[in-house]
Amino acid sequence: MWENRCKVAISGVGYSTVSRSADIPLAAHALEAVKGAVADSGLEMSDIDGLSTYPELPATGHAEVDGISVVSVNCMMAMLKLPNLTWHIQVGTANIGGAVQQATNALLAGVCKYVVVWRAMHNPKGTYQNLPGAHAHGAAQFTAPFGFGGPGQGMAVAYTRWLERHNQDREKMATLAVTQRRHTQHNPHAYFHGTPLTKEDYLASRMVAYPFCLFDCDIPVQGAVAVVMTLADRAEDLKPKPAYLAGYGQRLHFETAGRIGSLSSYMEGGSSSSQLTWERSGFSPKDVDVAQIYDGFSASVIYGLESYGFCGEGEALDFIQDGRMELDGELPLNTFGGSLGTGRIHGLWHIIEGALQASGRAGSRQVKNANVSFVGASAPIVTGTTFIFVGDPY
Amino acid sequence: MSDWSQAKRPIPVPDQWTQPFWDSAKREALKLQRCQDCGHFQHPPYPTCVNCMSIDMKFEPVGGAGHIYAYTIMYHDGDKRFAGAIPYASIIVELDDAPGALMAGNLLDAPYTEAKVGRRVEMIFERLNDDITLPQFRLADTDPTE
Ligand SMILES: [Zn+2]
Numbered sequence: 341m342w343e344n345r346c347k348v349a350i351s352g353v354g355y356s357t358v359s360r361s362a363d364i365p366l367a368a369h370a371l372e373a374v375k376g377a378v379a380d381s382g383l384e385m386s387d388i389d390g391l392s393t394y395p396e397l398p399a400t401g402h403a404e405v406d407g408i409s410v411v412s413v414n415c416m417m418a419m420l421k422l423p424n425l426t427w428h429i430q431v432g433t434a435n436i437g438g439a440v441q442q443a444t445n446a447l448l449a450g451v452c453k454y455v456v457v458w459r460a461m462h463n464p465k466g467t468y469q470n471l472p473g474a475h476a477h478g479a480a481q482f483t484a485p486f487g488f489g490g491p492g493q494g495m496a497v498a499y500t501r502w503l504e505r506h507n508q509d510r511e512k513m514a515t516l517a518v519t520q521r522r523h524t525q526h527n528p529h530a531y532f533h534g535t536p537l538t539k540e541d542y543l544a545s546r547m548v549a550y551p552f553c554l555f556d557c558d559i560p561v562q563g564a565v566a567v568v569m570t571l572a573d574r575a576e577d578l579k580p581k582p583a584y585l586a587g588y589g590q591r592l593h594f595e596t597a598g599r600i601g602s603l604s605s606y607m608e609g610g611s612s613s614s615q616l617t618w619e620r621s622g623f624s625p626k627d628v629d630v631a632q633i634y635d636g637f638s639a640s641v642i643y644g645l646e647s648y649g650f651c652g653e654g655e656a657l658d659f660i661q662d663g664r665m666e667l668d669g670e671l672p673l674n675t676f677g678g679s680l681g682t683g684r685i686h687g688l689w690h691i692i693e694g695a696l697q698a699s700g701r702a703g704s705r706q707v708k709n710a711n712v713s714f715v716g717a718s719a720p721i722v723t724g725t726t727f728i729f730v731g732d733p734y
Numbered sequence: 735m736s737d738w739s740q741a742k743r744p745i746p747v748p749d750q751w752t753q754p755f756w757d758s759a760k761r762e763a764l765k766l767q768r769c770q771d772c773g774h775f776q777h778p779p780y781p782t783c784v785n786c787m788s789i790d791m792k793f794e795p796v797g798g799a800g801h802i803y804a805y806t807i808m809y810h811d812g813d814k815r816f817a818g819a820i821p822y823a824s825i826i827v828e829l830d831d832a833p834g835a836l837m838a839g840n841l842l843d844a845p846y847t848e849a850k851v852g853r854r855v856e857m858i859f860e861r862l863n864d865d866i867t868l869p870q871f872r873l874a875d876t877d878p879t880e
Pocket residue numbers: 769770771772773774783784785786787788
């Protein structure tokens with residue numbers, strides 16, 4: 341087990357409004373979320389001395405303009421003018437989960453006391469993957485000429501392989517979409533709060549990239565979420581009950597650029613990351629009370645459930661049936677609605693929900709007696725980070 | 735059938751390291767990158783052998799027979815260059831001669847509904863201009879899975 345387990349905690353959490361279009365600059369969303377997280381902790385902004393984010397815009401073909409389409413550490417520094425700032429970082433290889441992990445490391449190293457981590461996501465005007473080019477350079481020279489335009493298709497090809505090799509049926513995924521949408525109705529910050537979804541809606545929805553229909557894809561939105569992290573003993577003096585970080589992991593496998601469709605690369609990414617988290621925390625999948633697994637595209641949940649060890653290969657779509665992922669089920673899953681419910685804010689919202697469930701702060705969607713709270717914060721292949729939070733330190 | 739005449743395919747821009755692939759496609763005799771130390775084929779080309787760390791890489795001929803490793807059928811018109819061709823099958827092919835090397839392509843000369851994991855395909859060539867010819871795929875004449 342990890343000697344630093346339960347020494348770092350997530351304290352406050354914050355949200356901006358989540359909207360379909362960019363009515364205010366993205367920096368304003370990020371500021372609202374950061375202020376919310378600091379207030380939720382009962383801290384003053386001047387207490388914050390660490391900043392960490394992953395700022396990238398996943399939409400291609402759009403300009404990255406700081407404060408408008410991304411919110412970098414520099415942008416946040418300029419807005420907050422923190423008098424006691426001592427540390428900051430932007431991560432590259434591990435998405436927003438990596439920003440949380442680096443903040444953990446900085447707190448353990450004693451170079452800062454209260455870190456705020458945020459993720460701000462922009463929804464550009466016009467088509468999300470803007471691909472006007474008459475030429476294809478770099479890795480795209482082997483994919484773009486064949487109409488592989490966006491990340492959805494890269495996910496979709498692995499999904500057909502999974503479905504047909506395991507003789508599975510995509511219609512079973514309706515359970516994931518519908519159950520998560522029901523969870524969403526307990527999350528007032530989510531984009532689809534107030535909008536129900538039925539199995540019939542799912543089955544009748546238009547195809548985007550087979551096997552993905554519209555409701556297999558998270559909707560692009562403009563919004564931000566944030567957390568305050570600190571050492572456990574400091575967190576215990578703050579307003580909210582802390583969510584203790586019991587262990588974390590990163591994927592230790594990467595596919596060469598442009599090689600798409602390989603299912604095994606998803607599995608190796610997820611298993612390498614979760615193995616670290618299981619070993620460091622001392623828990624195993626059967627100990628988990630509640631799980632958040634990244635669902636930017638629905639099939640990511642399949643690769644997550646299987647590569648993290650919650651079920652065997654080829655079993656995930658059966659595993660989620662029969663009420664198992666309900667709030668009172670055997671493995672309550674994506675209890676905040678997932679990205680399919682909140683809109684595309686990437687994995688920090690999964691981490692927030694993991695923390696809220698561990699600390700008993702999830703309100704009407706709280707899973708009873710939840711202690712061991714698992715998070716897979718991004719697609720296992722790309723940037724897969726995993727976490728376990730607990731309410732009872734050990 | 736997808737109306738490929740409506741697709742405005744982006745033209746691949748070869749670089750120093752990928753030029754041999756496109757030269758071989760233009761001659762309609764495809765070569766893939768192969769490690770001279772361990773024999774591993776890989777695609778797309780990479781600076782080193784990802785099997786054994788060798789830097790001794792050359793392009794060697796491969797046969798055109800293979801199977802559909804994975805596929806997707808595109809219905810969304812977000813990629814405007816292909817909007818006129820939807821729905822269409824974008825496929826990933828593993829060649830018999832180069833296991834583990836995964837080539838993107840399209841399933842041509844067949845309804846897009848014919849794309850299935852495991853189906854036998856053969857390479858054909860689609861000329862885009864004087865410099866660039868795409869390796870593409872159609873269903874193999876004899877399909878041992880049927
Ligand atoms: Zn080699």
